[in-house]
Amino acid sequence: MSTQIFTFSNPSPNATPITPTKKKSKNSGGRPKSLVWRDNAIQGRKESEGHYEATCVYCDLFWKKGSPQELEAHFANDCSKVPADTRNFFLNHLAAKAEGNMTNLSSKKRKLNDGSIQTKMSEFHESSQLSEDRIHEIDRACVKAFVVCGISWHVIENPFFVEFLKTLRPGYTPPSKELLSGRLNCSCEHTSYERFEKYTCDGWTNSANESIWDFLIHTLNHKEYLWCLKDLSSESHTGEFLAKTIDEIIDEIGPANFSAIVSDSGANIRNARQIITEKYKNILNVRCMAHAINLISKDICSTSFANRILTKCNTIVTYFKKSHQGGSALKEEAKACGISGGGLKKWVNTRWHTMYDCVDSIMRHKVPLENLKCEKPKNLSTAVLSVLRSRAFFDDVRALAFTLRPIKQSIAALESQSCTLADCFLGLAKLGAAIKKLPNNDHRVFRQQCISIFNRRYAEFADPIYLLCFFLHPYYTEICWARGLFRDLLMIADEIFMKMGKNKAERKELMHQMKQYRIREKPFDIEMGDTETPYTWWFSIEDSFPKDEDYLVQLALKLFSVTPHAAGCERVWSSLGWIYGKRRTRLGLNKVENMYKLSAYYHANVKKELPYYGIEKSTEEIHQILIDAHLNPDQDLLELEDELLDYYNNEEEIVIGEEEELNIDNILDLDAFVDTLGDIIEDSIDSVEDEIQDNRVDVPMNENDDIEWDPAAEADEIINTM
Numbered sequence: 001m002s003t004q005i006f007t008f009s010n011p012s013p014n015a016t017p018i019t020p021t022k023k024k025s026k027n028s029g030g031r032p033k034s035l036v037w038r039d040n041a042i043q044g045r046k047e048s049e050g051h052y053e054a055t056c057v058y059c060d061l062f063w064k065k066g067s068p069q070e071l072e073a074h075f076a077n078d079c080s081k082v083p084a085d086t087r088n089f090f091l092n093h094l095a096a097k098a099e100g101n102m103t104n105l106s107s108k109k110r111k112l113n114d115g116s117i118q119t120k121m122s123e124f125h126e127s128s129q130l131s132e133d134r135i136h137e138i139d140r141a142c143v144k145a146f147v148v149c150g151i152s153w154h155v156i157e158n159p160f161f162v163e164f165l166k167t168l169r170p171g172y173t174p175p176s177k178e179l180l181s182g183r184l185n186c187s188c189e190h191t192s193y194e195r196f197e198k199y200t201c202d203g204w205t206n207s208a209n210e211s212i213w214d215f216l217i218h219t220l221n222h223k224e225y226l227w228c229l230k231d232l233s234s235e236s237h238t239g240e241f242l243a244k245t246i247d248e249i250i251d252e253i254g255p256a257n258f259s260a261i262v263s264d265s266g267a268n269i270r271n272a273r274q275i276i277t278e279k280y281k282n283i284l285n286v287r288c289m290a291h292a293i294n295l296i297s298k299d300i301c302s303t304s305f306a307n308r309i310l311t312k313c314n315t316i317v318t319y320f321k322k323s324h325q326g327g328s329a330l331k332e333e334a335k336a337c338g339i340s341g342g343g344l345k346k347w348v349n350t351r352w353h354t355m356y357d358c359v360d361s362i363m364r365h366k367v368p369l370e371n372l373k374c375e376k377p378k379n380l381s382t383a384v385l386s387v388l389r390s391r392a393f394f395d396d397v398r399a400l401a402f403t404l405r406p407i408k409q410s411i412a413a414l415e416s417q418s419c420t421l422a423d424c425f426l427g428l429a430k431l432g433a434a435i436k437k438l439p440n441n442d443h444r445v446f447r448q449q450c451i452s453i454f455n456r457r458y459a460e461f462a463d464p465i466y467l468l469c470f471f472l473h474p475y476y477t478e479i480c481w482a483r484g485l486f487r488d489l490l491m492i493a494d495e496i497f498m499k500m501g502k503n504k505a506e507r508k509e510l511m512h513q514m515k516q517y518r519i520r521e522k523p524f525d526i527e528m529g530d531t532e533t534p535y536t537w538w539f540s541i542e543d544s545f546p547k548d549e550d551y552l553v554q555l556a557l558k559l560f561s562v563t564p565h566a567a568g569c570e571r572v573w574s575s576l577g578w579i580y581g582k583r584r585t586r587l588g589l590n591k592v593e594n595m596y597k598l599s600a601y602y603h604a605n606v607k608k609e610l611p612y613y614g615i616e617k618s619t620e621e622i623h624q625i626l627i628d629a630h631l632n633p634d635q636d637l638l639e640l641e642d643e644l645l646d647y648y649n650n651e652e653e654i655v656i657g658e659e660e661e662l663n664i665d666n667i668l669d670l671d672a673f674v675d676t677l678g679d680i681i682e683d684s685i686d687s688v689e690d691e692i693q694d695n696r697v698d699v700p701m702n703e704n705d706d707i708e709w710d711p712a713a714e715a716d717e718i719i720n721t722m
């Protein structure tokens with residue numbers, strides 16, 4: 001008696017089986033027809049009892065003499081084109097059949113002479129034949145695991161790893177490391193990119209001391225993609241050279257596809273941005289606001305007051321990180337006091353917003369630290385006791401934390417992919433409001449230093465388009481603004497519209513539409529929903545204007561499509577640093593680029609790429625698991641107090657002369673923001689007059705003609721009639 005051999009995989013416990021449609025027919029008796037012949041396989045000529053010519057309807061694989069068992073195993077394990085629900089159905093079907101065989105094994109009549117049950121051949125042997133599609137599927141899963149988990153390519157040839165794979169699937173022969181890292185790795189998924197809106201670039205030095213530059217593109221819906229990596233080690237990174245490199249990529253993609261170019265504040269890349277925007281008038285020159293806020297944080301932490309407090313905090317954190325007895329005592333006290341949010345935190349070099357995490361962790365552990373100081377002073381070092389006993393230590397820490405908190409919040413908000421130009425000005429407003437609220441008695445010198453720092457940096461990187469985009473935010477309200485700014489907004493909008501190639505008649509109409517928007521005349525009187533974005537709000541009123549005459553909508557959509565930061569470049573460097581590690585210094589740049597693109601694709605499509613693991617998990621849950629698996633909170637931490645002191649000893653103290661006021665206070669009414677720093681934009685226009693007549697004379701539009709028009713005079717006329 002021959003035994004049919006088939007293979008099966010463990011199905012999902014929650015998989016929903018396919019219930020075949022029941023047709024009313026006369027029961028002809030005998031064994032029911034197998035489910036494989038209904039919608040999944042084409043049954044041909046009968047070859048023998050129970051065997052037919054068969055063709056898979058999904059991958060067109062042909063069997064000269066196919067049995068239902070072979071077809072079931074094919075649909076469950078081998079066919080790469082079978083629908084997921086069909087695959088799950090046959091996985092469940094085979095598993096149920098196997099479980100039934102095990103359950104009923106003792107009731108089988110066929111027994112040996114000694115009374116034991118006869119063993120099947122299938123219990124000792126699995127099929128060694130795999131289809132090409134199945135081999136390709138397993139190879140692809142190997143590439144996923146090796147790329148995303150950072151496994152070295154040579155592991156695929158390790159005898160123990162090969163044995164592991166053979167144990168799982170005897171019929172599978174793993175590819176060589178050259179094949180896995182070469183041909184397979186180069187088969188990156190090709191994504192159909194949408195229209196690009198922003199271009200970012202940045203430089204980085206890898207572990208082999210090579211100067212690598214990444215070039216990223218951003219789409220309308222704020223998705224980012226790595227376009228390419230370039231090794232520029234052999235060239236001098238002048239502004240002209242970088243502009244030429246950027247121009248080559250823009251020319252390859254098409255300059256009409258871009259709205260802005262964004263980078264940090266390095267002199268060479270700033271010069272390159274200027275060259276590009278002078279050549280392509282439609283491309284806006286935008287500085288990375290997250291980097292600018294980081295510079296404010298760096299300057300504030302360089303003051304003598306912050307230097308002294310951070311040095312003391314670092315003394316405390318370093319001791320409890322290194323002392324087993326002290327660390328254990330602090331954990332017990334924190335647990336007894338119900339402290340949440342983690343332990344003491346160090347600050348990370350060059351990531352200035354983490355200094356808030358450091359001082360905040362000290363404030364959260366104020367009670368446990370004071371308890372140790374009073375009850376267990378022997379568990380503390382002399383230096384830590386000296387800090388905890390110093391006058392007004394925790395009051396000073398609280399003042400520094402209050403100043404750094406809006407900086408951390410702003411950086412976190414500005415580095416998100418949904419960030420807009422309006423958020424940049426909003427972040428500055430929050431920081432200005434926090435500085436203005438600092439007490440002017442015990443910390444008067446520190447407050448004046450913060451004001452001086454803010455004014456100096458604001459003069460460097462405050463771009464008028466941030467102000468204009470903040471004005472165009474649907475939640476914009478007059479109570480936030482100082483008087484006399486509307487004329488400046490009109491002139492800023494006119495300059496951008498001129499660079500967009502608009503004629504004078506269109507620019508004049510833009511100004512009048514801005515006047516309507518300011519007083520919320522129709523169609524600008526629609527409230528923005530809680531789940532709406534500024535981009536979708538402006539897009540929704542596009543149909544309220546005649547075709548191609550929605551000038552303010554065109555301007556707003558252009559501005560709100562720009563993501564004003566280059567944080568994506570830093571995320572690429574973080575990933576590449578992890579890919580290189582400390583040993584993989586011989587990886588070719590093209591291979592590294594492909595590895596990053598594959599990893600980014602798999603993370604972005606994690607639910608699709610993990611069909612088995614993700615059955616019972618949401619996309620968000622899988623993302624969090626991946627983040628936790630790669631989280632290394634101790635990376636790049638400064639471990640020695642001397643490093644902190646050396647850094648600050650090289651910083652120049654900011655000298656304060658006469659008392660200053662915040663310059664941004666001349667633009668925004670910061671007093672309206674101080675009470676609620678979390679909700680700065682108010683949804684109210686009570687201070688605007690209910691009705692203002694628009695006395696303009698309509699000008700006939702002709703695409704072939706233009707008009708005599710002075711934008712400054714037009715802006716003055718609009719202001720005078722309001």
